[in-house]
Amino acid sequence: MQKDLLRLESEARQRLSGVSSLAELEEIRRKYLGKKGSVTQLLKSLGSVAPEERPALGQAINDLKNRVAAEADAVMLRLEAEAERMRLEAERLDITLPGRGPMQGRRHPLTRIMDEIKSIFIGLGFQIAEGPEVETDRYNFEALNIPSDHPARDTQDSFYISDSVLLRTHTSPVQIHCMEDGEPPFRFIMPGRTYRRDAVTSRHSPIFHQVEGLVIDRDVTFTDLKGILTVFSRQMFGQDTRMRFRPDFFPFTEPSAEIAVSCFVCKGKGCRLCSGSGWLEILGAGMVHPKVIANVGHDPEKWQGFAFGMGVERIALLKYGIDDIRHFFEGDLRFLNQF
Amino acid sequence: MKAPLMWLSDFVDIDIEPAELADKLTMAGLEIGKVETGEWGEVLDADITSNRGDCLCMLGLAREISALLDKDISVPLTEAPDGEDKGWAKVEVHDYDLCSRYAARVIDGIRIEPSPEWIQNRLIAAGMRSINNIVDAANYVMLELGQPLHSFDYTELNGNRIVVRRAEPGERMVSIDGVERELDPQMLVIADAEQPVAIAGVMGGADSEVSEHTATILLEAAIFKPGSVRRTSKHLGLPTEASYRFERGVDPDGIRRALDRVTALILEMIPDAAVRDTVDLYPQPIQPQSISLRIDKVNSLLGSDLSPSTMSALLRRLHFNVTEHEEKLEVIVPSYRRDVSIEVDLIEEIARLYGYNSFENTLPGRLCQPGGKNREQKYEDLVRDILTGCSLDETVCYSLTDRSFSDRLLLSPQDDLCRAVKIKNPLTEDLAVMRTTLADGLLSVIKRNLSVKENDIAIFELGRIFLARQENDLPEEKSMVGIAARGSFWENRWNVPSEAVEVDFYQLKWIVEKLLAACGIEDASFTVGAAPWLHPGRSAEVRIGDRKLGYLGEVHPRTVAAYDISGPVYLAELDFDLLVAAGRLERLYSSVPRFPAVERDMALLVSEEVASAEITGIIRETAGALLEKVAFFDLYHGKQLPEGMKSLAYSIYYRSPERTLTDEEVNAIQERITLALEERLSAQLRS
């Protein structure tokens, strides 16, 4: 009997090891462990065994049954894992096909530059002021110490609506509004759209954007002007930016300065971007002219400060290496999608 | 202005390299664009700012150079006789307000010839043409000393006299360039006994021009009012070397020097020539200007710590006459420095010569306010965030357009948007009026992109529109948000059915709804009818209460055709200012639900005319407090439905904050809704 058991177990193990499908496994399970299976038959035949041998033999058969069942379970896990692997394999995708979904919209490059400028100045305690794009001659010129028949108007050829109303040629009139409407101290930047009667070319646009700044307090100095604009330029163009301040003329500031930063492409050695000079002129600035402070009803003996202005298009052209100012206004997606 | 170094060297000893000199001048505010090397040595190309009229000549530049190099300036004295024949030069000045000084000198024995080579060479090096000895002498002195001069043919002057007066109405004169000029009484002219012979400070007349037959000349050296010369030159469209200098101010004390210098040159070229007579009318000579300069004012404005002696040394180098007092300097300004009239002008001179880059950098000590954005500016950021998140690219369009935009947009002449602000002096007809809507610019961008085969276009602009008011009033400026789209928002759409990704009315509406939700606006309503350039059946007006926020919809086929684009194209435009006024960015938490919602779907058969909003309105009204939301999920037209009917399907969610709802109570509400819909809209429940 013991021999029969050993033979049966080795036969069952041998067959289980060769199983390749769940159906085959069930078949073997039935053949050995089913109601009519060989092991079950052995248990049934215990009756014909001598009573004193029965417990031991019964135990042996039960052990055999458990071992075969365990083996069958192990085979089943193996088969299921294999089946899952096959199924997932069949679901394989071509992961090199492109992703699919709605596009991400983009801010305009001029907005990006404006945002950058704004956030730097906000960090320096500036608020943002805005004003009308259509102005009177008084706000655009007279209050800024640019009387009619002054040659300074040559560079600011204007679009007129009537004899005394025009499209602002700079954002400086916002300075006048801010100073008229409030009491010093002031610390504002004034971004906005401006207009000059210049023909459309790759370098000039009759419509463009400026950001001006104004700081008025009791003891704001020329060295403060230099400091603020140095901090700004280094944030905007890199911490290794060098500054060059030189005298210039604006009717509404005195002393006036034209400010260049070291070229961020060639670091001052000279390249195409900076026309070989190593410098990029980006800012005009100066101490607010006492006449301007008086024009808006404040006492220039008590209040002093500085103003500055920059062209947003110019900075964007430089920073992004764009060769034609018209790109900004044409809305060509092949251009906009690069930002 | 072109300044040959050899000419400058007449006045100052230049012992540094031309490139270094150019850099020094540039850093002192006299920008040297480039240094050219020509036949007669190096030539500086100076870009002189409009306040420095005194530097529009060799002497002026030489003075700056002498200050920069701390060297003496030598102005050779030239002497010339005044003539003994009184009565040859007859001059009357009627308008001293426009001509503060007028000097004239008559010289006869003139022979017109080419000028000597050295004069010709210098003129050419400075960028001028050589004409003849008399004209060249005048130009030479203008370039050298900055005083424009004019020579008349004395015998061509009626009555041999000069009258400086305003032009008579309708008076005309042919100028040297051969053009007949119409003059007006605001213009100052130089006339003879009968008629104008020159436009003061601008150009001489052809009749009295020096010609090859000229034997006697009347030389003019005068000071004309800058603003008046500028106005005349602008009105006539006639900018000249003379007007350029008069506009920027000419040294009134330099008249005699210039007259003597040109006389000496003429006498040197034509030894037989003789001065007959000279007059110099200068009834109110300008007095030397004296300015007090407070030491502490200089340092408090510049943030510097300069000593009084440094300040006076710098000013003296610039040829100011300085007397030192305890706390101030008394400074006498040279007559040619017309740009220096108040204290701060002197402070600039000190800073300029000291060198801007020699001052340190500091930061303003007192922080007067926190930096930041105001409410509008925060909403601008929000709008840009939401719309770029909705796949729209930002554009910036010109705020000027052509007059026929109103035709393209099918506006009737009475339409408010025809109140376009007109530019009096447009650059081109394309930029002749200010925009009254963002639609025009956005449609033009679509056209441009279609022309380069970019067919999926989804864009927005945040910008101002302008509506005209009365003639001299400022126009109304409003900020608007414009949206335009055609094609698809999708980047890659392989295997996605195109109806799922092609822009339609409802995708556009979704964007508008997103924007409203982000602004915290919950009470906007959409009503039928909008702008003339939209499809009347596929457009809506957006309202907040009784105020119009804007519109959205498909563009009218005729407008689509007018822009020469292909549709369908979708547009929306919202009043940004109202969005800001009605918006609410603050958020309040309400507790997350603890009990489950019960969801019931309801498909309804209704007549085509019934609007979905009517159905949802009745559902909301009838359902009561347990209703959480109504979500539309299906629209069906089709053969299985009776003619003129459509099917709409909704998911209705019920929830109580206190307990789990039972089927019975939800069923009871559903029944009430069904009944109400049937009664009021004849809606039938579809199974």
Ligand SMILES: [Zn+2]
């Ligand atoms: Zn460079």
